Amino acid sequence: MLINTAVFGEMDVKDENIFDMPNGLFGFDFSSKYALITKQEDDVTLMWYQAAESVMPCFVVFDPFEIINGYEPVLEKSDLKALNAKDISALRFLVIAVVPDDISKITVNLKSPIVINHKENIARQVILQNANYPIKFPLTDSPAAGEDDHKDASVGDSVTDEAKAVVQ
Secondary structure (H helix, E strand, O other), rough: EHHHHHOOOOEEHHHHEEEOOOOOOOOOOOOOOEEEEEEEEEOOOEEEEEEEEOOOOOEEEEOOHHOOOOOOOOOHHHHHHHOOOOHHHOOOOEEEEOOOOOOOHOOEEOOOEEEOOOOOOOEEEEOOOOOOOOOOOEEOOEEEEOOOOOOOHHHHHEEEEHHHHOOO
């Protein structure tokens, strides 16, 4: 599918990377189709979640399992049903980043990830049942993976080296 992107201009995106979001994203329910755009920069994979039918909105996203040690999302049964999934093993999770002018202050929303069923090409933003995940988790305020054994992201979970490389 040929789409106009906020970052790369016009580009062709494979159908397998286009996802229907019947409910849209929170605050952006006017867009119901999104493209996942991935670019490899050195040792870091950068991703954008781009509206497929307009230039905006476009979000920087991360795979939370690659940047936060111990991320263990719990979904409602209604979310699994809406995603045509029996459990989370068949799903991919992405967290939306807020990237301010001072990139060292980047945060991610661990509480409301985008959940993708690649097999069905559908996605949904959910509110996790985990009470301990914040909406604004700073990527640079925590030690690198391996330096800390915390499992609770709200109190200083480990941020991986990949995440730190993005903000440096």
